Amino acid sequence: MNVNKLQNLAMNDNGFIFDPNTGYSYTANETGILILRKLASGLDKDGVRTAVREIYEVSEDNFNSDFEHYMLMLESLDMIEF
Amino acid sequence: MAIDLSGLDITIAVSGLKTGDNPQPGVPVIRSIRNAGFKGKIVGLIYDSMESGIYLENFADEIYQMPYPSAGADAFLSRIDYILDRTKIDVIIPTLDAEVILYIRLQDQLKRRGINSFLPSEECFLLRDKTKLATFFPPKGISVPQTALLSDATQIRQLDDDIPFPLMVKGRYYEAFKAHTPEEGVKYFYDIAERWGLPIIFQKMVPxxxxxxxxxxxxxxxxxxxxxxxxxxxxxxxxxxxxxxxxxxxxxxxxxxxxxxxxxxxxxxxxxxxxxxxxxxxxxxxxxxxxxxxxxxxxxxxxxxxxxxxxxxxxxxxxxxxxxxxxxxRHAEDIIADISVMGQVSAQSELIRRNEQ
The missing domain is CATH 3.30.470.20 (ATP-grasp fold, B domain)
Incomplete structure (x- = not known):
């Protein structure tokens, strides 16, 4: 997975995300921002899952389902490449 | 390092003071110059007494109406000489598409009058004409959407598959419309031709x-x-x-x-x-x-x-x-002024604000 574009995003704790490369802006909730930051730091799916489960009570199945959905959305926004 | 114009005791003329739904660049150009600390005189050059920048307080020190570029070089220089009898101008920044070529062609005459500018050569200016882009740039590795220059509305139905509908219909100087059908294309062809002349540019839409x-x-x-x-x-x-x-x-x-x-x-x-x-x-x-x-x-x-x-x-x-x-x-705001200001500009084609300060 190529997450180079995530590393250029400007994100704040309120959930606002600005892509200086394209000029597009987005919003994400607290969990979404956490996952983006973990992905941008180079963590793979297992690493992100561990990081998220350290903070939030979530089953592995629920995490996997939501994570895959989130990844597909990021891919459709051209922010990550598989 | 930020540019500091605070020590510059010159007069700068800027055109294009209209700021409405189709804003001209003169007002923001003047604001940027002022924000660089410039304390000298600003001369606003206008074509129309309803250009909103005329009515801003503490903005342009003097305003002069200019003849439209279509009036030609003699009328332009004659007006410049009239203005120079009243105030010197050291630098001029034209901001409107249709007038830039006149300033380029008259650079030497303006220079002899002490007026300086920073403009492209005429050859360079003409290469960026909308009618030239599609032939000049692609061989040099710059992609330009497929373009056809039409001088007759009957040619619209002969546009090939390289320029399918919907497409953009553009005037040589101003205006662009999206035409979804040949019928719309014909309508925009005549609309634009009436205002800006021929040819009309039909350009492929690039999503x-x-x-x-x-x-x-x-x-x-x-x-x-x-x-x-x-x-x-x-x-x-x-x-x-x-x-x-x-x-x-x-x-x-x-x-x-x-x-x-x-x-x-x-x-x-x-x-x-x-x-x-x-x-x-x-x-x-x-x-x-x-x-x-x-x-x-x-x-x-x-x-x-x-x-x-x-x-x-x-x-x-x-x-x-x-x-x-x-x-x-962009933030639109009403300017309040006395009707006499408009009367002064309409009747005298000029407004001297500096004396009021």
């Missing part, structure tokens, strides 16, 4: 993201400054009333290549589409500052101030990096 870049070329193929933005708010006339500065190495390189090919000198605005095919397309080159030029100042590059210094023949280092994420949003 993608539009970017606008304000640039000051150094005339040697390089740039003194460059700030790209993506429009965030677009009016029904297609005007950007909000935008954000982006930072994209591919876009920067595309713009730099265009300027190096043209060896453009002075201010300009590039309109670029990044197609969903990943290709950057040059849509237009406007030969003057855009109305959103204050975004460049806000992002760290006071380009109008740099043009003032370059007009005077001074060395100017390349402006510093711009700050991505800087945004602008």
């Amino acid at each position: 993608g993201d539009e970017y606008n870049i304000v640039i000051v070329g150094d005339g040697k193929g390089g740039m003194l400054g460059m700030v790209p933005q993506k429009k965030l708010v677009i009016t029904d006339k297609g005007k950007g009333f909000g935008g954000v500065v982006v930072q994209n190495a591919e876009l920067d390189a595309f713009a730099a290549k265009i300027i190096s090919i043209l060896k453009w000198q002075g201010p300009c605005e590039l309109e670029v589409m990044k197609g969903f095919d990943g290709v950057y397309y040059l849509i237009e080159i406007n030969p003057r500052f855009p109305a959103w030029v204050r975004l460049a100042e806000g992002a760290g590059q006071n380009q109008p101030a740099a043009v003032v210094l370059k007009s005077l023949g001074m060395d100017v280092e390349a402006l510093g990096p711009y700050k991505p994420g800087t945004m602008f949003i």
